[in-house]
Amino acid sequence: MLNMEVNNNVANQSDKIRFEYITLLRVIGTFAVIGIHVVCTPVTLYGTIYSTIDLRLSVFITNLLRMFAVPLFIMISGALFLNPEKDFDLSKFLKKNVVRILTVLIIFSFIFCLLESYFNERIISISVIKIVLRNLIEGKSWAHMWFLYMLPGLYFSVPLLRPFVKNATDKEFNFTLLILFIFLSFIPTLEKKFNIKTGITIPITSIYFLYFLLGSAISHRNLFDSLKTCVTLILLPSLFILIELFIPNTIIIEDAVLKNTNASSIAAISLSIGIFSLIRNFYRNQCSVVIKFISENSFGIYLLHTIPLNICFKVLKFSPEKINLYILLLICYLFSFYFSITVTVLLRKIPIVKKYL
Structure with a gap:
């Protein structure tokens, strides 16, 4: 009996360590998302006054982070929800995850749409509320909320x-991943490059469907478990971005992005797989208390981190003309992180709110 209890404790401890990589990846994704909006927001507003080196550095950082931040979250969801070793209860899944996301989406999208209207009009009226409700329905909230609009559809695919x-x-799974990669990334890349439209298509349009399955495959089928492969998958797209920076007409200043580095690009898929696989296969330690604390509050941080940025740039009128750019970015990053995690912790002390954050 004692041996059985010892074995169970060892097994439980092993499971905890096994999934520590999820905790670390969630924190990496959280910091990356904050970094994207901290760096790209002033470029969008003041990019025309940036020096060449400041602009290229900002675009490099934005695109590097943009290529893996959200894909990591999708892959984490795939690792958790598409775990073949776990039992699945559809009713429990819908109540715990889909209803939760829809509730948060409606409440926070309404708040953010209302704030945006107030920042623009400086008044709240019936006509403004009508516009807010329309924007909420159409998904015209703050930029980072697109992720929550996409999640319910992704979750509905789980059953x-x-x-x-x-x-x-493994052969069938890998073949499916290959087909999705070809039709959702490789062919679209060629179509953009050579300005041609192929006739053969696949009735799946979202690249995040591929990331969802990749999270499961890497976590539970041990794909990309070579250190050399992981490092290569990370370095090659990073080098690609550096090269893209110096190719004429690839930078879209209004959004601080490069034309060929969205989530469906080959570079983004490579970088996301590399980071996820590296942490999944080679991180064997327990996360620190700080990392676990940030991970537990990561959803709230994601939701709230743009509020302080809007305060900085739309209320306080921060700009690189008034403050050194790099000091400005540091201030905004720290303000965004500490504000969002503090408010999240306070909100989670309310029992009914904790269920959703």
């Missing part, structure tokens, strides 16, 4: 995908 994930052979 469809789980039987495949559980029963598919």
Whole structure:
């Protein structure tokens, strides 16, 4: 009996360590998302006054972070929800995850749409409320909220995908990943490059469907478990971005992005796989208390981190003309992080709110 209890404790401890990588990846994704908006916001507002080196550095950082930040969150969801070893209760899943996301989406999108209207009009009226409600329905909230608009649809695919994930052979699973990569990334890249439209298509349009399955495959089928492969997958797209910076007409200043580095690009898929696989296969330690604390509050941080940035740039009128650019970025980053995590912690002390954050 004692041996059985010891074995169970060892197994439980092993499971905890096994999934510590999820905690670390969630924190990496959180810091990356904050970094994207901290760096790209002043470029969008004041990019025309940036020096060449400041602009290129800002675009490099924005695009590097943009290529893996949200994909990491999608892959984490795939690792958790498409785990063939775990039992699945559809009713519990819908109540705990889909209802939660929809509730948060409606409440926070309304608040953010209302704030944006107030920042622009400086008044709150019936006509403004009508515009706010329309924007909420159409998904015209603050930029980072697109992720929450996409999540319910992704979650609805879980009951469809789980039987495949559980029963598919490695060969079948890898073939599916390859087909999705070809039709959702490789072919679209060629179409953009050569300005041609192929006739053969696949009735799946979202690249995040591929990331969702990749999270499951890397976590539970040990794909990309070579250190050399992981490092290569990270370095090559990073080098690609550096080269893109110096190719004429690739920088879109209004959004601080490069034309060929969105989530469906080959470079983004490579970088996301590299980072996820590296942490998944080679991180064997328990996360520190600080990392776990940030991870537990990461959803709230994601929701709230743009509020202080809007305060900085729309209320306090921060600009690189008034403050050194790099000091400005540091101030905004720290303000965004500490504000969002503090408010999240305070909100989570309210029992009904804690269920959703």
